[in-house]
Amino acid sequence: MLSKKTKYGLKALTYLALQSKREPVQISEIARHENIPQKFLESILLTLRKTGLLGSKKGKGGGYYLIKEPNEIPMTTVIRVLEGPIAMVPCVSLNFYEKCDDCPDENKCAVHKLMLQVRDSALEVYRKNTLADLISE
Amino acid sequence: MLSKKTKYGLKALTYLALQSKREPVQISEIARHENIPQKFLESILLTLRKTGLLGSKKGKGGGYYLIKEPNEIPMTTVIRVLEGPIAMVPCVSLNFYEKCDDCPDENKCAVHKLMLQVRDSALEVYRKNTLADLISE
DNA sequence: CTTTTACCCTATCGATTTTATAGAGTTAAC
DNA sequence: GTTAACTCTATAAAATCGATAGGGTAAAAG
Numbered sequence: 001m002l003s004k005k006t007k008y009g010l011k012a013l014t015y016l017a018l019q020s021k022r023e024p025v026q027i028s029e030i031a032r033h034e035n036i037p038q039k040f041l042e043s044i045l046l047t048l049r050k051t052g053l054l055g056s057k058k059g060k061g062g063g064y065y066l067i068k069e070p071n072e073i074p075m076t077t078v079i080r081v082l083e084g085p086i087a088m089v090p091c092v093s094l095n096f097y098e099k100c101d102d103c104p105d106e107n108k109c110a111v112h113k114l115m116l117q118v119r120d121s122a123l124e125v126y127r128k129n130t131l132a133d134l135i136s137e
Numbered sequence: 138m139l140s141k142k143t144k145y146g147l148k149a150l151t152y153l154a155l156q157s158k159r160e161p162v163q164i165s166e167i168a169r170h171e172n173i174p175q176k177f178l179e180s181i182l183l184t185l186r187k188t189g190l191l192g193s194k195k196g197k198g199g200g201y202y203l204i205k206e207p208n209e210i211p212m213t214t215v216i217r218v219l220e221g222p223i224a225m226v227p228c229v230s231l232n233f234y235e236k237c238d239d240c241p242d243e244n245k246c247a248v249h250k251l252m253l254q255v256r257d258s259a260l261e262v263y264r265k266n267t268l269a270d271l272i273s274e
Numbered sequence: 275c276t277t278t279t280a281c282c283c284t285a286t287c288g289a290t291t292t293t294a295t296a297g298a299g300t301t302a303a304c
Numbered sequence: 305g306t307t308a309a310c311t312c313t314a315t316a317a318a319a320t321c322g323a324t325a326g327g328g329t330a331a332a333a334g
Contacts, residue, residue: 002225004322007248014247026280035239040323046282059331060279075251088139102172110151110271111144114212117266121258129254134247141293163309177294183311196302197308 006082008036009044010134013053013078017070017131024056024063044082051081071132079126086126087119094119143219145173146181147271150190150215154207154268161193161200181219188218208269216263223263224256231256 011034016025027045031038045064048054055067066073079086080095090098091106092115099106106112148171153162164182168175182201185191192204203210216223217232227235228243229252236243243249 001221002248002252003320007226010248010251011246024280028280037323039325042281043283043323049281056281057331058279058281058329060333062280062331064281084138089144108274109148110268111139111147113271114147114262114266115139117262118259121262122255125251125254125258129251131247134250137245140291161309165309174294176296179310180294180312186310193310194302195300195308195310196304198303199301199309201310 003083004040005044006079008034008041009048009082010078011036012041012045012064013048013066013073013131014135016054016064016066017135019065022065024061024065026063029063047081053077053081069132070135071130073131075126075129075131075134076123078131086122087115089115092116092119140220141177142181143216145171145178146185146219147215148173149178149182149201150185150203150210150268151272153191153201153203154272156202159202161198161202163200166200184218190214190218206269207272208267210268212263212266212268212271213260215268223259224252226252229253229256 012030015030015034019025027042028038030036030045031041045054045056049056049064053067053073054064056062056064076086085093085096087093087096089100089111090096091100091103091109091112100109103109103112149167152167152171156162164179165175167173167182168178182191182193186193186201190204190210191201193199193201213223222230222233224230224233226237226248227233228237228240228246228249237246240246240249
């Protein structure tokens with residue numbers, strides 16, 4: 001199941017991407033328009049800023065804005081930042097690999113074999129979709 | 138993340154599929170060979186039996202066995218029984234559809250648009266893999 | 275230089291889900 | 305009728321998730 005964090009984060013990103021100008025948008029405005037609890041959104045935008053996807057400006061007239069163009073933001077990045085590993089089991093993860101304690105041989109493991117395929121297919125989708133693709137009508 | 142329930146269930150199914158004869162295998166044997174907590178496995182096998190994937194025999198010489206041939210058991214079925222909906226958000230689920238409260242228009246929702254593709258690609262993988270595919274060397 | 279605005283950061287809380295265990299009940303074989 | 309093995313319910317520990325609280329910090333306005 002997709003976490004609300006990811007869902008809200010994605011919505012916020014699209015809201016920012018749809019702005020005609022790249023000027024700071026307040027958290028409260030995004031929260032209102034996208035029906036997101038403001039405090040929760042605050043923490044999400046903070047992590048998006050820390051990972052370099054968003055910039056922020058403090059004080060009056062401040063807010064968040066996209067640093068890159070929407071077509072330069074692939075979903076692989078967004079999902080990994082917000083949701084974590086794309087793989088459903090650590091033993092097939094590219095960026096967060098971890099061996100299973102219970103599994104003596106990965107190459108004979110049915111779970112491994114299946115989840116490898118699932119990871120690849122998901123990765124393909126996330127790679128070919130940028131933020132720009134998701135806001136295009 | 139894939140739940141342990143699904144992981145264990147899949148492993149148990151492959152263990153049963155690899156048996157030369159379709160005779161009852163005891164829970165304890167499966168648990169031992171696959172490094173699964175026995176009591177936990179017990180409940181998993183029970184749900185697999187209730188959904189018609191496994192048969193069971195009580196008393197001495199009892200145990201669990203596959204009802205169908207491995208090539209007749211698609212992963213779509215297994216995953217839905219053990220893990221639940223394949224879709225990552227209810228609004229793109231085929232079997233468990235549910236509207237989002239926060240989303241005024243699904244067709245304009247970026248999350249919806251992305252997760253629809255993810256669902257389709259996962260579905261394709263699960264459909265083309267049967268239990269037989271996962272145990273073939 | 276003080277007030278206001280708005281982001282920054284940490285802590286915490288309640289609910290839910292997940293994982294696992296306990297133990298009594300039931301059925302079948304011998 | 306004793307033993308083996310599945311059945312079923314209850315429960316508890318642990319982890320995760322969603323959300324909130326509240327004070328801190330920086331920038332702009334006047």
